[in-house]
Amino acid sequence: MTAYQLPVFIPFTYLAFAVLIPLVGLWKRKLSHPMAVTGSGLAAGLSLYGFAAYVNTGPIHHTFGGWQPPIGIEFVYDGLSAFFLLVINMVAFLVLLHSKPVAAREFRGKRMPFYSVTMLLMLGFNGIVSTGDLFNLYVFLEISSLSSYGLIAIGNRHAPFAAFRYLVLGTIGGSMYLLGLGFLYISTGTLNIIDMAAMLPHFAGKPPVLTGLILMTVGIGIKAALFPMHGWLPDAYTFASSTSSALIAPTGTKVGAYILIRVLLYLFGIESMDAVFKVSSVLGMLAGAGILYGSIMAIAQSELKRMLAYSSVSQIGYIIMGLSLANPAGFVGAVLHVLNHAAMKACLFLVAANLRFREGHSNIRLFNDTYRKKYPWTMACFTVAAVSMVGLPPMAGFFSKWYLVLGTIANANWVLLAVILMSSLLNAVYFFRVLEKVYMKNPDKESPAGEEAVVMNREVKPLMLAPVVILATGIIVIGIMNMSVVSYILKMFPG
Amino acid sequence: MVESFAPLFPVLVSLGAVPLIVASRNKPNLRESWTILAALSKFFLVLNLLPYASQGITVEAKIFEISPGLPLLLRADPFGVYFATVASGLWILTSFYSIGYVRGAPEKKQTRYFSCFAVCLSATMGIAFAGNLLTFILFYEILTLATYPLVIHKENKEAIGAGRQYLIYTLTAGVLLIAGTAIIYSSIGQIDFRAGGILGNSAFPSNMMVWVFLLFLGGVGVKSALMPIHSWLPSAMAAPTPVSALLHAVAVVKSGVFGMIRVVGYVFGTEVMAGFGLNDILITVSGATIILASLMAFSQDNLKRRLAYSTVGHLSYVVLGAALLTPLGMAGGVMHIAAHATMKITLFFCAGAIYVNLHRQNISDLDGIAKVMPFTMASFTIASMGLAGLPPVNGFLSKWYLAMGSLEGHMVVPVLILIVSGVLNVGYFFPIVHRAYFHRGVGLSGHGEASPFMVVPIVITALLSVLLGIFPNLFFGLFDIAGVVSASIFEGVAR
Amino acid sequence: MCDFFLGHYSYWLTMFLLCIGLYGVLMKKNLVKKTIGLTILQSSIILFYVSIAAKWDATVPISDPSRPVTDASNYLNPLPHTLMLTAIVVGVATLGVAFALLMAIFNRYQSLDEQEILDMIE
């Protein structure tokens, strides 16, 4: 395999396995989980290899069918793509590794289609991140969205309804993106990102370009669950099966954020984006409102998964805020937070999955101090991820917030600075509430003195535990070694 | 300046002890010996740095870059070594005392107790040796997190409430500190601690300078229990007594005032403090705190709460010393860190011994206990004399320098505050002594002194207080180092 | 002003259609009607793309001997058409998933009214 072929191999590994799983499933249904793990593992390995190749040789362009861009479609494997591919594929690999017992418990009969659709979902995500063509991006966006509707529908009784609402909003979002793209196409006559980026400064501020910009931002904002277009997210993540939410929560909204970064910073660029009015400051305000709204709503939730979902709304706000600041520090904060939040949210959702698997629920009100004895490792990982979410050093979460804070100060945007700081405290409120339940005995229920109920260790099997532990370790390691990531991200700041 | 990894080892040694403590959780004797071993080795590692400190030489360890241009920097300057010596030296005594206390009480979850204790001490060393604000914040937050389990150790309603309050106050403080640091970093591009300050007069416009200072005041002011943000400290007395003793007389609150001197002397610098009228803010706040806290101590019947309010008052002595902006005042403040540590730890140890031995917490129940606990009460008397500022205990010395310092700066009000506060200290401590010696006790027959594990540390700390009062340079030349610290801060201005 | 409206009449028509679609999606309570709204929305965008490909006096982009291929103004732009082919497929797939979900929803709640279902979830 040469470096030239690499950009194709990564997404299409998933396509191959999406097809192979049902074919092999005819013969042996049991094989679908190992195959899905192999597929995502292969893709993760390839992205790692590709990351190294990118660092050594620079961006890789793969033209489809030998047609040179801007006529043909190309896959561009640049710094941002390499980074995002690595993040989402690693997380997907870990989540799928974890999923076997959950799948057997929660949707036994649908495992084969589930894993097949999962592969399609990842194909969509990988395609979005890889492609250098805006319409191709739309197609992959719809592939991933359709798969995620399916994945979310596999869940509890209310899951299909949540999936349907997501479908309605997601389709509107996709259509808005497509419409906006049409306006840009009218203006520039090209669909290639690099080509269009070279032309757009000449058209900046023209009505069709502005319309296109706004429509595309709104469309992607819906997919990325940017406040106030986040309505689909809490229900979808809550009602979906544990594995679906653990897979989609860390990757899905990140890919939405990727499109926003790609379109706003790379395609339009900071100056064209703000040519007519400050689109960036509007985005920043929305992101700030989303951060506060998500955090406050998370405090009000009693279901762990719903709490995490609202927390996602607020964390997406961080990423969007970072990109709206449009300075290097903010950009580093946003992209670093993509990595951090992917690791943290995957870890937290997998903890929720483990608890649901053993306890049958993840209702915070029913948590008690026996969990500490029953699931020592799971809860320890939860603690690490929670502390990181609050943004305390030396966890990863602190550093993305640190760069965001630097970014807001560089723009002298004191309102957003206050928002970040306040949301740290709000995060602390809802995470320490859980930790308090788990690590402390309930003072209202005094157990008879000296008669502690004997609690057995009911920790989940190593297969389910290992991904959680790896992610928790990753959070600490990323935090301490964030310098190498940051210097990498700094290099790809456009302009 | 010497480049060496020597400052790193004291930080790591107790962190390294944590796995050992956890691993030997089923063998209490082995577990405690790990604690003692870690305490002793930490102390000796700190002592290794002392020769450098007394000559005014800084030992610097650049661990690695944690953010572009910002290394994780451990720098053992005289002030840091001074604080580290005090904290690590008193940890040895506290370890012995803890063993007696938790076994005598008897407390549950002792493994968690000892491991969190070890982490706290690591964090304190980190704070002492932090070479820049980011490193300082890192260890400051670790200290917050590691103290939380100790505060809620008893897991009753009161402790959990105190824990929540503690988290709210300290996390808010951490956030303010991060904001202030980020603003300074964005403005002048560096956040190293340097004797004499890094901010020039032109770093910020004048109202901005005040705001930044207020951020820092909030950040370190919470842990140094300035009024009106002190109320977590009396509540945190719900913790076991050794915790109160070490953490709320030595590690946590002293980290706060240590940070205050760092901010005043090493970040803002005396020139800026005076130029923008920031010292007036600080003098007002700390002076008010000294008087109000002493008055509030009168109304407390719970011994530990009375001690807590006394702590609040005495911490402000240190802050006052820093705020005077005179070499003698600064030296007095620095000296009061050690002086108050030895005296207050004696008092807390006494309170703990009385609680374990007689199960009495209220001052009104202490009638006649000097008969059964002569050593304890003798030590108590010595320490209260010291806090009231009576010679020959070391409290007199630091107060003397504070008074000299304020006269040096031609300020009379601080002297008056010191005198009034001395009288008030006598007023709220001597009734206790009076009760213990001259009232007839009830139900004391059959009780003797507490276990030697507890009494020996009490006597040692009391003796230390007296010896340091008579021969200030007897141990490690601490008195001289305080002078060196103060001189370096003011020489930095001259240079 | 008049020119602005008449000159862009195809855009106005597609935007009008888009608004009908959005109205259906947002205001109708019945989930099937919402789905219909979605389809109208997507169709309007397809029409929009097709209309931007149009040129005066141009023919479909299939090589015609009577018109020289070297002159682009002889043939209308084929790219939007091919794009819309894909968009149509996407639309069909969305519709398929939507109906599958609707059937699952109906099986569970015996209703397709959004408000009733929300009440049941509460």
Place this chain on the structure above:
Amino acid sequence: MRTQYDSLIVLLGARFLSPYIMMFGLYVIFHGHHSPGGGFQGGTLLAASVLLVRVAGGRLVARRQIKEFITTPLAAVGVVIYFATGMTALVAGGSFLDYGHLPFPGINPVLLRYYGILSIEIGVGLAVMSILIMIFDNMAKGEDFV
């Protein structure tokens, strides 16, 4: 939709129309590479021909026609054809879907492109047809299809 209509006219009409639609679908697929048409459109026509009979004839006919369980593998095979063609060109040294690089020695590159596109269209047509049938079947069954 799974029960048979009693009307003979509907059934016969559907059976009469179906082969013509199918023929037209095949025509569209096989001429897709040099005239308007192609896999999507042809596949849809093929599916229409199958579904017409299915709607009219109900379950009995469906069992004799394309069986329900075969649609998923058929779709997979369609995708495999598409994917394999593209990947062969890629592995043979070209880009993805670069038909000129297909490893069939002795064939004119122009013809190679011709046949390459044809095989892609066949794959797409197969996939589209079977997926449309699959959607119909799942709906007719009254289950969710995921």
